[in-house]
Amino acid sequence: MGKKIVAYIIIPACExxxxxxxxxxxxxxIEVEGKQVGDMVIYNAHDYKEYFDSSQTVFLNCLQGIGxxxxxxxxxxxxxxxxxMFTVTDDKVxxxxxxxxxxxxxxIYTLRDKAPTHRSCQDNLAEALEPYGLTASDxxxxxxxxxxxxxxxxxxFIIKPPVADKGDYIEMRAEMxxxxxxxxxxxDKAPTNDFKPKPLGVEILExx
Numbered sequence: 001m002g003k004k005i006v007a008y009i010i011i012p013a014c015e016x017x018x019x020x021x022x023x024x025x026x027x028x029x030i031e032v033e034g035k036q037v038g039d040m041v042i043y044n045a046h047d048y049k050e051y052f053d054s055s056q057t058v059f060l061n062c063l064q065g066i067g068x069x070x071x072x073x074x075x076x077x078x079x080x081x082x083x084x085m086f087t088v089t090d091d092k093v094x095x096x097x098x099x100x101x102x103x104x105x106x107x108i109y110t111l112r113d114k115a116p117t118h119r120s121c122q123d124n125l126a127e128a129l130e131p132y133g134l135t136a137s138d139x140x141x142x143x144x145x146x147x148x149x150x151x152x153x154x155x156x157f158i159i160k161p162p163v164a165d166k167g168d169y170i171e172m173r174a175e176m177x178x179x180x181x182x183x184x185x186x187x188d189k190a191p192t193n194d195f196k197p198k199p200l201g202v203e204i205l206e207x208x
Contacts, residue, residue, distance in 0.1 A: 003205040011038070013197040016124030018132060020045055021174045021204055026089065029145055029182065030201035034166035037185045037192040038200045039103045039121040039142040041129075042085050044077065045177040048134060052079035052085055054141040069099045075143065077171070085178055090171035093164040097149045100157075101141020104113035104187055113189045124136030124183035132179060145170060145182075147192060161191040171205075 007019045008030070011017045021027045029038055034186035057076045061067025066074065071094045077088040103121040110116040126136035146164040172199060184200045185192045 003186070003207055005203050006206050007204040009202040009204075011182055011184045011200045011202065013184050013199050014119050016121070016181055016183035018128040018181035019202070019203070019204070021178045021180055023174050023177050024206070026171055026173050026203075026205040026207075027086070027180065028090075028169050028171040028203040028205060030079050030169040030203065031146065031162075031164050032102040032201040034168075035162045035164065035194045036147075036200055036204065037147045037162060038145040039125065039185060040145055040184045041125055041181050042075065042077075043134075043179040044081075044083075045132040046181045047136065048179070049134075050081045050083070050145065051140050051142075052076070054098055054143060055144075056082070058099045067098075070097065072093050072096075072098050073163045077099050078140075084175045086172040086174055088170065088172045090169070092168045093146060093162075093170065095146070095148050095163040096170070097144035097147035101202055102144070103139075103142045103183070103184065109189070110199055115189065118189070119186040121183040121185055124186065128181045128183070129179075142183075153156035159190050159192060161194050166208070179187075 003033040003114050061072040074084045077083045105122040109118040125139045145164040148160040
């Protein structure tokens with residue numbers, strides 16, 4: 001059975017967008033121009049207290065032998081809920097960063113780049129979620145889609161350019177009604193997008 005596109009969303013470079021994905025629908029995040037990281041947060045659309053947990057997701061995937069620190073199959077909500085929010089159904093890349101849940105913020109830009117007024121994924125996600133009654137303090141740890149990270153000899157992580165390129169995507173099926181927000185990372189100071197912020201595309205699909 002094929003899938004049909006019921007909505008298409010462009011997330012402009014350096015901005016964020018929020019939208020609902022209903023249970024049973026598929027969400028496909030696409031590299032429309034290539035090499036661009038998207039920071040994604042997820043909430044139960046009917047109870048915002050239940051939201052995606054990055055480290056717990058990796059732990060539970062590793063326990064089941066269905067994922068690791070770069071690629072996961074099931075995206076879980078935080079304890080005490082621990083429900084599957086999305087199941088990955090197609091992943092053309094297989095290199096992401098679901099582990100630590102970090103996202104660029106004003107303090108990161110201040111410490112790393114001496115640029116305290118730079119746009120950040122934290123800002124983008126907060127603005128995207130505002131129409132849903134959520135605030136900046138409600139922005140939880142993110143799933144860093146397409147982010148390519150290695151660990152150095154000091155145990156710190158190094159951001160490398162994404163392996164993903166134009167046309168690549170990750171597709172996942174919603175296992176509950178979800179509120180999703182994604183930021184097209186605005187960094188031009190790190191290789192999350194080869195130092196050139198780009199848009200991302202999102203398709204919402206249904207079977208039939």
